[in-house]
Amino acid sequence: MPKATPRTKASTVKLPPALETIARSVIETKLPNGLKIRLVPNDSVPTCSYYTFFKVGARNERPGITGISHLFEHMMFNGAKKYGPGMFDKVLESNGGTSNAYTSNDLTVYYEDFMAEALETVIDLESDRMRSLAVTPKLLESERQVVMEERRLRVDNEIAGMMDEELGALVYKAHPYRWPVIGWMRDIENISREDCLEYFRTFYAPNNATVYLAGDFDPKHALALLKKYYGSIKAGPPAPPVLDAEPEQKGERRADVHHPAQAHSLMIAWRGPKGDDRDTFVLDVVQYALSVGQSSRLNKRLVYELEVAVGVSVDWTWRFDPGTFTIGLELKPGGRPAEAEAALYAELERLAKDGIDARELEKAKNNLAATLMRELATNSGRAHALGTYELMLGDWRRGLALPSAYESITGEDVKRAVQKYLGKERRNVVTLVPTNGAEA
Amino acid sequence: MKTTKTPARADAPLKLRPLHLPPHEKRKLGNGLMLHLVPRGALPLVAVRLVMRGGSVWDPAGRAGVADFAARLFRRGAGGRTADELSEAIDFVGAALGGYANEENVVVSLSCPSKHLEAMFELMGQVLLSPDFPDNEIELARRRTLAQLQNELDDPGALAERAWARAMWGTHPYGHETLGQKRSIASLTRDDLIDFHRTRLGPMLGHLYVVGDIDVDRVTTVAERIFGGWKGGPEFAPLVPDWAGPDRAGQVIIVDKPEQTQVQVRIGAEGVKRGHPDHFPLTVMNAVLGGGFTSRLIREIRVKRGLSYGASSSWDMMGAAGTFLLASFTKTESINELIDVALGEVRKMRTKGPTVVETETMKRYITGLYPARLETNEALAGAVADVQHYGLPEDWISGYRDRVRAVTARDAAVAAQKHLFDDKRVIVLVGNASSLAPKVERYGPVSVVKPAELE
Numbered sequence: 072m073p074k075a076t077p078r079t080k081a082s083t084v085k086l087p088p089a090l091e092t093i094a095r096s097v098i099e100t101k102l103p104n105g106l107k108i109r110l111v112p113n114d115s116v117p118t119c120s121y122y123t124f125f126k127v128g129a130r131n132e133r134p135g136i137t138g139i140s141h142l143f144e145h146m147m148f149n150g151a152k153k154y155g156p157g158m159f160d161k162v163l164e165s166n167g168g169t170s171n172a173y174t175s176n177d178l179t180v181y182y183e184d185f186m187a188e189a190l191e192t193v194i195d196l197e198s199d200r201m202r203s204l205a206v207t208p209k210l211l212e213s214e215r216q217v218v219m220e221e222r223r224l225r226v227d228n229e230i231a232g233m234m235d236e237e238l239g240a241l242v243y244k245a246h247p248y249r250w251p252v253i254g255w256m257r258d259i260e261n262i263s264r265e266d267c268l269e270y271f272r273t274f275y276a277p278n279n280a281t282v283y284l285a286g287d288f289d290p291k292h293a294l295a296l297l298k299k300y301y302g303s304i305k306a307g308p309p310a311p312p313v314l315d316a317e318p319e320q321k322g323e324r325r326a327d328v329h330h331p332a333q334a335h336s337l338m339i340a341w342r343g344p345k346g347d348d349r350d351t352f353v354l355d356v357v358q359y360a361l362s363v364g365q366s367s368r369l370n371k372r373l374v375y376e377l378e379v380a381v382g383v384s385v386d387w388t389w390r391f392d393p394g395t396f397t398i399g400l401e402l403k404p405g406g407r408p409a410e411a412e413a414a415l416y417a418e419l420e421r422l423a424k425d426g427i428d429a430r431e432l433e434k435a436k437n438n439l440a441a442t443l444m445r446e447l448a449t450n451s452g453r454a455h456a457l458g459t460y461e462l463m464l465g466d467w468r469r470g471l472a473l474p475s476a477y478e479s480i481t482g483e484d485v486k487r488a489v490q491k492y493l494g495k496e497r498r499n500v501v502t503l504v505p506t507n508g509a510e511a
Numbered sequence: 512m513k514t515t516k517t518p519a520r521a522d523a524p525l526k527l528r529p530l531h532l533p534p535h536e537k538r539k540l541g542n543g544l545m546l547h548l549v550p551r552g553a554l555p556l557v558a559v560r561l562v563m564r565g566g567s568v569w570d571p572a573g574r575a576g577v578a579d580f581a582a583r584l585f586r587r588g589a590g591g592r593t594a595d596e597l598s599e600a601i602d603f604v605g606a607a608l609g610g611y612a613n614e615e616n617v618v619v620s621l622s623c624p625s626k627h628l629e630a631m632f633e634l635m636g637q638v639l640l641s642p643d644f645p646d647n648e649i650e651l652a653r654r655r656t657l658a659q660l661q662n663e664l665d666d667p668g669a670l671a672e673r674a675w676a677r678a679m680w681g682t683h684p685y686g687h688e689t690l691g692q693k694r695s696i697a698s699l700t701r702d703d704l705i706d707f708h709r710t711r712l713g714p715m716l717g718h719l720y721v722v723g724d725i726d727v728d729r730v731t732t733v734a735e736r737i738f739g740g741w742k743g744g745p746e747f748a749p750l751v752p753d754w755a756g757p758d759r760a761g762q763v764i765i766v767d768k769p770e771q772t773q774v775q776v777r778i779g780a781e782g783v784k785r786g787h788p789d790h791f792p793l794t795v796m797n798a799v800l801g802g803g804f805t806s807r808l809i810r811e812i813r814v815k816r817g818l819s820y821g822a823s824s825s826w827d828m829m830g831a832a833g834t835f836l837l838a839s840f841t842k843t844e845s846i847n848e849l850i851d852v853a854l855g856e857v858r859k860m861r862t863k864g865p866t867v868v869e870t871e872t873m874k875r876y877i878t879g880l881y882p883a884r885l886e887t888n889e890a891l892a893g894a895v896a897d898v899q900h901y902g903l904p905e906d907w908i909s910g911y912r913d914r915v916r917a918v919t920a921r922d923a924a925v926a927a928q929k930h931l932f933d934d935k936r937v938i939v940l941v942g943n944a945s946s947l948a949p950k951v952e953r954y955g956p957v958s959v960v961k962p963a964e965l966e
Contacts, residue, residue, distance in 0.1 A: 167879015186879030216817030441605030
């Protein structure tokens with residue numbers, strides 16, 4: 072990840088007491104093989120949460136094997152050297168635990184929640200599959216079918232999934248964010264066992280991973296176990312860098328998706344800054360001002376006053392390379408998309424012209440601070456949030472210091488960011504056109 | 512692996528670390544409103560919910576959906592403040608406040624940073640006690656709700672749930688939400704909403720749960736000031752009538768969405784009501800059948816055959832009746848294989864029960880993770896409220912893991928035999944009806960409905 076932005080030293084930032092307590096509790100270390108370890112002890116409930124972040128996702132793929140990150144994530148549950156096929160979940164569940172995983176454009180993340188007594192078992196299970204995953208032809212074929220069914224569920228038979236896929240290909244011409252995380256159907260069908268093995272060697276080395284353990288455990292004991300089980304796994308060569316060759320967008324791009332539906336809907340996106348850019352936080356504020364709460368600008372204007380939409384959503388997910396700021400508009404049956412678009416653009420122009428006043432700025436900051444607090448309310452939430460902040464921003468401390476980062480944002484910043492990122496020339500619009508006759 | 516395959520290990524007594532539950536204090540106000548105060552937490556957050564028995568079950572004929580519609584309007588104008596003024600005040604401090612109704616309860620919930628609790632409590636009082644139901648907000652909500660109801664017909668999963676609930680409940684009040692809601696929402700008047708608020712809500716059936724970073728005495732004082740003058744309403748909620756079991760037992764219902772390449776599948780049958788003596792054997796048994804990721808359904812449907820990405824089963828236990836639901840999905844061509852495997856697994860479980868190893872495995876799974884289910888203020892408030900509303904034993908939460916631990920494979924087998932369906936089940940499919948109908952006739956009489964019939 073690029074280290075471009077100079078950052079405030081964590082020690083100079085004053086944290087609110089609850090966050091200061093969490094910050095003080097974190098113990099961090101790195102094994103000689105490069106595995107980063109973060110411990111976040113807390114005995115409020117007798118359970119733990121264990122996260123393994125691998126710095127690999129759809130961003131690291133290439134045409135022909137799109138979706139391999141996600142297919143591979145499934146294969147991680149299908150057996151390694153010590154714990155064979157089917158054993159991972161069996162052993163975990165019989166020890167009072169459960170697991171899951173997800174793949175994003177940038178990351179592949181595995182996690183377990185479990186009763187405190189099962190810590191060693193979990194470390195054993197996780198280190199086993201990092202050390203010696205087995206990819207058997209039979210299980211790969213069966214898992215491929217499962218993933219194809221998942222794709223049918225989330226994309227081929229789901230309108231939002233179809234639109235999102237179209238949108239990615241519209242916003243990005245050169246960058247791997249162009250293809251969907253689940254991959255194109257034909258690529259899923261064609262990924263080979265050799266592709267999987269090469270992928271494992273390239274990206275699943277300890278030096279490409281970060282482990283977070285949060286919950287009820289003794290740090291000394293946990294650290295000893297982590298060293299014992301992970302210590303002998305060999306480091307791999309550094310993962311190949313990903314080039315961001317995305318050209319500047321020079322005009323609005325539009326696409327239609329024709330499909331049976333009750334009403335039109337819209338997904339409109341702009342390419343924003345990188346996750347660790349200060350403007351990312353400014354767009355967080357913009358996102359909240361636009362869409363969080365019934366008093367937010369788009370809810371108030373588009374849903375309650377003009378009634379050109381029955382629902383609005385704004386997604387601004389931080390990514391390593393410039394990600395997308397996406398606005399979704401759900402229209403009512405018979406609603407006209409041009410009207411909804413015009414109302415939306417008028418709101419964005421208002422922001423670009425006037426920015427936001429001190430009170431609205433404070434409202435967004437209050438909500439962002441409350442969201443952070445809620446994220447940190449569980450062991451799983453703490454491990455996930457701190458890990459994600461570390462991967463995205465380079466340091467978990469920057470995540471806990473977010474409230475003060477937001478504090479420094481001004482109405483002028485908002486105005487400038489909206490002008491810079493959310494203009495007409497950089498817009499990408501996907502329209503769902505209903506095909507059942509009534510609307511088309 | 513040794514850890515799961517040898518009965519010796521699986522039978523070994525499971526020692527559990529103690530569960531440190533925060534104190535739960537009950538205080539009753541003069542008007543009958545019961546406060547449940549649970550101080551806890553290192554984080555400056557509070558969860559509040561006011562729960563009243565008065566949900567859609569008690570919606571009168573022709574007024575289906577009135578409880579939920581009215582409850583959602585509480586915060587769109589109350590105590591002389593407009594919707595915009597209320598929303599601005601709530602949103603400004605990073606709080607969430609709103610009302611809704613489910614089958615059994617009307618709920619007003621609040622989540623906020625603790626330093627704003629008193630101010631938000633004031634608003635919660637206004638929203639609950641003096642909603643204005645402004646005409647323009649009623650019309651706006653009506654238009655929006657009807658549009659959302661219609662748009663939901665594009666979601667195969669949501670369609671399946673609606674068709675399933677209707678096929679299960681028939682005209683029983685638990686099915687109110689799926690019966691003629693469109694017509695009823697279109698005709699609700701302001702008087703209907705006022706009438707609902709006056710006759711179905713009141714302090715005597717209200718319980719106020721406050722969980723999080725609080726001072727119990729301070730909260731009591733404030734609650735007394737805000738809610739102490741609340742009067743009227745019913746003394747108790749009328750009983751929910753008994754249920755005779757699935758309305759369309761033995762039948763197959765297809766919701767026709769010709770463009771689908773995948774079929775959503777829901778199989779339903781009668782279950783048990785909340786607090787049933789077989790609760791724990793059924794919970795453990797279901798975890799083996801379709802609960803965790805090593806369940807029989809996942810193993811047979813996903814792992815062995817690659818038929819689906821997901822397959823699960825669950826008991827939904829409500830106050831007067833309960834249901835059993837098996838849910839999955841697969842590509843159209845595999846529909847018979849999926850249904851046959853699913854029905855086969857239910858039959859096998861009903862006739863033979865789970866093995867000892869399976870039972871012990873799932874007992875560890877459930878007990879080990881139970882504390883994590885109470886981690887947030889919202890989750891703990893929900894658990895405490897369930898104990899109250901379903902009349903469960905006082906030690907339900909603290910004794911939960913011990914009750915799970917006491918279940919034997921034999922108990923689970925007996926419960927499976929008694930409660931899992933044989934032929935009294937409903938099958939609901941959402942997909943391409945012309946391809947599906949000939950394939951599924953063998954499971955019972957098939958009827959095809961259009962999505963629009965489910966609005």
